[in-house]
Amino acid sequence: MNENFKISPSEIDKIKLLNQKDKNFRLENLKLFNQQGFPTRNQEDWKFSDINQIFSKNFKNLESFKNGIKTKSINFIKEFDHNHILMVNGKLESSEFTFEDKNKIKIKSYTESNFSINNEENSLINLNNALSNNGLFLEVADNYRFEKVIIIYNVFTDDLKNNLLNNKNKIIIGKNSELHIIEYNINQSKNKFIYNTIENVILNEKASLKTINLQANQNDGFFYKYSKGKMKSNSNYSSFIFSSGPKFNKIDAEFDLEGDNCDCSIKSALFINKDKHQEIKTKINHLVPNCKSYQKIKSVVDAEGKGVYQGKIYVKDIAQKTNAYQLSKALLLSENSEFNSKPELEIYADDVKCSHGSTSGSVDENSIHYLMTRGLTKKQAVQLLVSGFLNEIIGDIKSNSVRKFIENKIGVQIHGY
Amino acid sequence: MLVIKNLKASINNREILKGLNLKINPGEVHAIMGPNGSGKSTLANVLSGKNGYKISGEVKYLGESLNDIPVEERAQKGIFLAFQYPLEIPGVNTNNFLKTSLNTIKKAKGEKEIDTIAFLELVKEKAKELGIDEKILSRQLNVGFSGGEKKKNEILQMKILDPNLIILDETDSGLDIDALKIISDGVNSSRSEKKSFLVITHYQRLLEYIKPDHVHVLSDGKIIKSGTSELALELEKKGYKKLN
Ligand SMILES: Nc1ncnc2c1ncn2[C@@H]1O[C@H](COP(=O)(O)OP(=O)(O)OP(=O)(O)O)[C@@H](O)[C@H]1O
Ligand SMILES: [Mg+2]
Numbered sequence A: 001m002n003e004n005f006k007i008s009p010s011e012i013d014k015i016k017l018l019n020q021k022d023k024n025f026r027l028e029n030l031k032l033f034n035q036q037g038f039p040t041r042n043q044e045d046w047k048f049s050d051i052n053q054i055f056s057k058n059f060k061n062l063e064s065f066k067n068g069i070k071t072k073s074i075n076f077i078k079e080f081d082h083n084h085i086l087m088v089n090g091k092l093e094s095s096e097f098t099f100e101d102k103n104k105i106k107i108k109s110y111t112e113s114n115f116s117i118n119n120e121e122n123s124l125i126n127l128n129n130a131l132s133n134n135g136l137f138l139e140v141a142d143n144y145r146f147e148k149v150i151i152i153y154n155v156f157t158d159d160l161k162n163n164l165l166n167n168k169n170k171i172i173i174g175k176n177s178e179l180h181i182i183e184y185n186i187n188q189s190k191n192k193f194i195y196n197t198i199e200n201v202i203l204n205e206k207a208s209l210k211t212i213n214l215q216a217n218q219n220d221g222f223f224y225k226y227s228k229g230k231m232k233s234n235s236n237y238s239s240f241i242f243s244s245g246p247k248f249n250k251i252d253a254e255f256d257l258e259g260d261n262c263d264c265s266i267k268s269a270l271f272i273n274k275d276k277h278q279e280i281k282t283k284i285n286h287l288v289p290n291c292k293s294y295q296k297i298k299s300v301v302d303a304e305g306k307g308v309y310q311g312k313i314y315v316k317d318i319a320q321k322t323n324a325y326q327l328s329k330a331l332l333l334s335e336n337s338e339f340n341s342k343p344e345l346e347i348y349a350d351d352v353k354c355s356h357g358s359t360s361g362s363v364d365e366n367s368i369h370y371l372m373t374r375g376l377t378k379k380q381a382v383q384l385l386v387s388g389f390l391n392e393i394i395g396d397i398k399s400n401s402v403r404k405f406i407e408n409k410i411g412v413q414i415h416g417y
Numbered sequence B: 001m002l003v004i005k006n007l008k009a010s011i012n013n014r015e016i017l018k019g020l021n022l023k024i025n026p027g028e029v030h031a032i033m034g035p036n037g038s039g040k041s042t043l044a045n046v047l048s049g050k051n052g053y054k055i056s057g058e059v060k061y062l063g064e065s066l067n068d069i070p071v072e073e074r075a076q077k078g079i080f081l082a083f084q085y086p087l088e089i090p091g092v093n094t095n096n097f098l099k100t101s102l103n104t105i106k107k108a109k110g111e112k113e114i115d116t117i118a119f120l121e122l123v124k125e126k127a128k129e130l131g132i133d134e135k136i137l138s139r140q141l142n143v144g145f146s147g148g149e150k151k152k153n154e155i156l157q158m159k160i161l162d163p164n165l166i167i168l169d170e171t172d173s174g175l176d177i178d179a180l181k182i183i184s185d186g187v188n189s190s191r192s193e194k195k196s197f198l199v200i201t202h203y204q205r206l207l208e209y210i211k212p213d214h215v216h217v218l219s220d221g222k223i224i225k226s227g228t229s230e231l232a233l234e235l236e237k238k239g240y241k242k243l244n
Helices: A009-014 A020-036 A051-058 A123-131 A365-372 A378-394 A400-415 B040-048 B071-076 B094-108 B116-129 B134-138 B147-161 B177-190 B204-209 B229-238
Strands: A083-088 A091-096 A105-109 A134-140 A150-156 A164-173 A178-187 A193-203 A208-231 A236-257 A263-272 A277-286 A292-301 A306-315 A323-332 A338-347 A353-362 B002-011 B014-024 B029-033 B054-061 B079-082 B089-093 B165-169 B196-200 B214-219 B222-227
Touching (some): A009 A020, A009 A123, A020 A123, A051 A236, A083 A134, A091 A105, A091 A134, A123 A164, A164 A208, A178 A236, A193 A236, A208 A400, A236 A378, A236 A400, A263 A277, A263 A306, A263 A378, A263 A400, A277 A292, A277 A323, A323 A378, A378 A400, A378 B089, A378 B094, B002 B040, B014 B222, B040 B054, B040 B071, B040 B165, B040 B196, B071 B079, B071 B094, B089 B094, B094 B134, B094 B147, B116 B134, B147 B177, B204 B229, B214 B229
Parallel strands (some): A083 A150, A150 A178, A193 A208, A236 A277, A263 A292, A277 A306, A292 A323, A323 A353, B029 B214, B079 B165, B165 B196
Antiparallel strands (some): A083 A091, A105 A134, B002 B014, B002 B054, B214 B222
């Protein structure tokens, strides 16, 4: 490993520690990280995204914390009413729940160690466990349905440079409650930095959480997000991932379906241009009978871009009547674009309905010709086909105003390529 | 309008057009008939500027050689091809595509672009004329359209884009009698001094609705016979074999 990436245990003293148990947990995790370094392609989970090599190429040294942060003013979304939470470099700055009953919402800065999320095989999680000192804790009480969506403005300030930010978020949705979140990443930095985040989502009985994660500006940020979800019976999770622009983005989602009749859906539309690298990795664990899971990942890769999808569906022996679906489709715009996919099924129950598939190909020349006979330039034709390809995912957003907003944000990326 | 001299076209080392000559004056309607595989669609493709053909000879449109003009510029200059098999293009909204197309062509002509409201009015009017259910226009381009709806959609595009040289490749195939009449009316109402049509068809019936000034027979990559609409009647009776 690059010696510059070794982190001294004295770094941990910079964190306001809670207690000795916390400190030991952090030291232990730091030791694990220092032993392994950043993950390499020799690890199955990082086979197509050698983050060690990528970081070595892009960073000489890394500074773990960032103090004295100033935010440039940000434009709040005006297209539709919403509550908001402002996060700056992973730290909770402010929140406003104009449309809600505030007694039903618990929100605070999340600084605790989360002893339950541990993974010996993923050194980024060790690193996060060792150093994360910021984050969002959000809990919705039982029987409360949000009136309006929450937008989490996730701002990265322009003074970030060679920083390594670690953050942890925890979201708990009470029984029979419902929440919609849009996580809107705004990157003001023109420089390279790493954002390593762990998200812990807990959905209690009959809870429903719908999230949209949006990255839509060209930037030099390197993002890794590990999202761990636990779903109780009759709960419903739906996630959309729209990402275009960051230099590197890997979203690693692992959901445990622990109660019967729950429904877990992950849909993604990626537009990967220039030399950007993005990966979606999903692992859905069907641990009980009668649950449903669905993943549809659509990726467009241009120029020297690289896209990856690794998806695994695990069905435990007792998880009969599981209904699991997984599909990855990629569109390659250039001879130099690359897409790798690894769909996997691991099924131990016999009465299940599982399907998976993966396709990748280039844009249909006949379609381009057809559009060009109507006066469109090649570029316009390709852009129209690319939008069409990704619109299949965007079109599934139910709210008209949100869908238009996302369509527009992604459209700007496609038309600017 | 269009002058074709000794046009040869081959693809995958196979010569398909083998020295074709044709002259179409402004305002004229020419029909091309000919056996399956004789090269009719190839001619239409070559005129539209489709890539992949090796071409020799000369094609002049409005006095200008088309040899080095790419597909989209031909369209912008007013050449329109209604496809024999209109493509299904998933994800692309029909209205959105039509508007992009119209505005690109307008821009190329130096005209002012049309706004969404005016565009929707225009589409509504033209769709009504052609008996097209407006609802299909908010669907994905040709996806799940019936055969007839696809053909009508081609004519709708012709009406909206307002081209000068219109090539209809078997637009009549697969249409019911009513649709055939509507489409023919659509074509006839577009006829003018400035527009010329090249109508490819297998059926004399279409030529009863759209009266051609000239009828040509294309066989094995060449025009082997030309005449008036009488020729179409004769072909209907005798078939192509007896021609030579
Ligand atoms: N890409 C290609 N490679 C090889 N041969 C081709 C190719 N495209 C067309 N051909 C051949 O060229 C010949 C002419 O085809 P074309 O589609 O122009 O016929 P057509 O007159 O339109 O027939 P139809 O009446 O059946 O529509 C056919 O024999 C066809 O198989
Ligand atoms: Mg044909």
